Amino acid sequence: MTEFVMPQLGADMSAGKLLGWRKNVGESVRRGDIIADVETDKADIEIEVFTSGVIEKILVQPGEKVPVGTVLAIIRQEGEAAKAEAPLAPKAVPSEAAPAKPVAPVLPPRPAVTPSEPGRVHASPVAKKLAAELGIDLASLAGTGPGGRITLEDVQKAAQARAPQPAPTPELDRRARMRQAIAAAMARSKREIPHYYLSTAIDMSRVMAWLTQENLKRSVEDRLVYGVLLVKAVALALHDVPELNSVWSAGKAVQLTDIHVGAAISLRGGGLIAPALHNTDRQSLDELMKNFRDLVQRARAGSLRSSELSDPTITVTSLGEQGVEAVFGIIYPPQVALVGFGKITERPWSSGGQIVSRPVLTATLSGDHRVTDGHRGGLFLAAIDRILQEPEKL
């Protein structure tokens, strides 16, 4: 048996609210399936499972908010025997002939109820209507109707039980909570992580020339943006300095094999999120472009997957579009490094004894000094520079 727990989707998450199940008890699940939806302070996240098997038991119901690590469900792994059913109770033997009882009327068999989509609150229409009018969250009520359906009476009782208060608009609520979550994570980072900062200017003329040529060959929708090249360069540079691809866990650095670059995405209405582009170093530029577009769209729609939030091994943040020249970022724990890119500007550049004008980009590294030193960090930035001088190899 495997316990499926409330995942920690980032350092700033202490608890999550289960929005609903996408699988029911008895249904089989495969590694990578999305089986639940969880609301965090930042977003509604699709939760994947990392075990293949059959859902044996569901322990947390939609609407419940539970701490990270709480067991949500038990999954029976493939090949594991089903839990033995409780033995049937022996039939009671009447001590003497019981008097004939009136036979209960036999109701016609009902058609089997199709399990409705998980996460759906079972409430009668009139209960829903009243709850909406009164601003009562149906998910917070326990239904007393057949099958646990929330009835009109349940809503009326809930309304009596609490003084009517205006429901906070969920959007504002989410925004405020996201700010709190970012505050907690960043404060923790600055409190615990001894940051060092390095910065280097990179000549982007080769990259931009190559990109212009490359995009001429492409249809509009397939064109690449230079940000994707930067992300790929970061991922490849980690091959040179793999200790930056680590997490700080239980007092020491744990170096990771897979490289999942988290791309910082600002959200409409404020806040940001940095979900993973999985195996960034092994994706082609086209794949990265496609996946990055998808990630931005889903981040803004609030439909990210759990692994995308929990997997990043390093974060890249680009603020060039805002006109920023250099970014000195705060590391997102438990990661140990963050790479910042500013905007590309035409600058005087000395090359072969000549002063020429070149498009220049400032790349910065925020490093965790517990894990790496400035020497290694410098090599890393140099590797990024070197890689970007050969854009055709990206």
Add this chain to the structure above:
Amino acid sequence: MTYREAARAAIRKALREDPRVFLMGEDVGGYGGAFAVSLGLLEEFGPERIRDAPLSESAFVGAGIGAALGGMRPIVEIMTVNFSMLAMDQILNNAATLRHMSGGQFNVPLVVRVATGGGRQMAAQHSHSLEGWYAHIPGIKVLTPATAADAYGMLLAALHEPDPVFIFEHATLYPLEGEVDEAAQLIDIVHASVTRKGKDVTLITYGGTLGKTMQAADRLAQEGIEAEVIDLRSLRPLDTPTILASVAKTHRAIVVDEGWRTGSFSAEISAQIVENAFDDLDAPVARVCSAEVPMPYAKHLETAALPKVEEIVSAAREMISRHD
């Protein structure tokens, strides 16, 4: 007087007051009708107006349509709904359509009385409740008197209608006693009646199951559940506003219908409620119908197949009781 006597009194009154009225059907004359509704009328009005028809529903319903087109006010008795299938073409393709097909030049003021329903050990060929099929047809009215007063009043009102009216008399109702005001004006035949007031659940029924439904409401009252009972009276037109008003009050509805569940008239009522009162509902609409089997002959099996008071009570109890 009994439901049977009420129907007879209405026919007699119509025959006396309107020379265009005549009664036609199988055994309505010498035999006095299969259910003795027309007993004594042949002696009183003679064979010109109490006409025994040959054993062909299609022929005598067609003759009735022709007579109505010709200016008469025929009352056609089809012995039971079970045999009315033989006249279905006349009903569906002629009676119901001629006004429309003639651009309003011809109307068919025909009244057809039909005995319906089971419960009398008449087995699988003589126990149908098919009034729901007729209610499907635009162009006719379908009435289901459940009381002696309606058996009397509806027939007289039907004779004043310009279009075909089908009156389904549940055969178990004929001995039922009830008060009839023979001096009353023409009654309303398009509205349902709220037979019992209540606030917890609406029981909707018509015809032969009104009695069982009222008994169920009595039983529920002993348990503290106040059921409102609606007697539809007319299936076409259907008085949807009365149903919706009641559901808006009780938030729960159970339809009791002796027809088979699948494709039954109860399904139509359920659909109307869900379409028009969805946000008023606190529970899915429930139905108590006949078992989906050819009607058994054996008494205990027939009883088991028909809607039962206990089923109505259980359905209401299940719907209302808390399931903590």
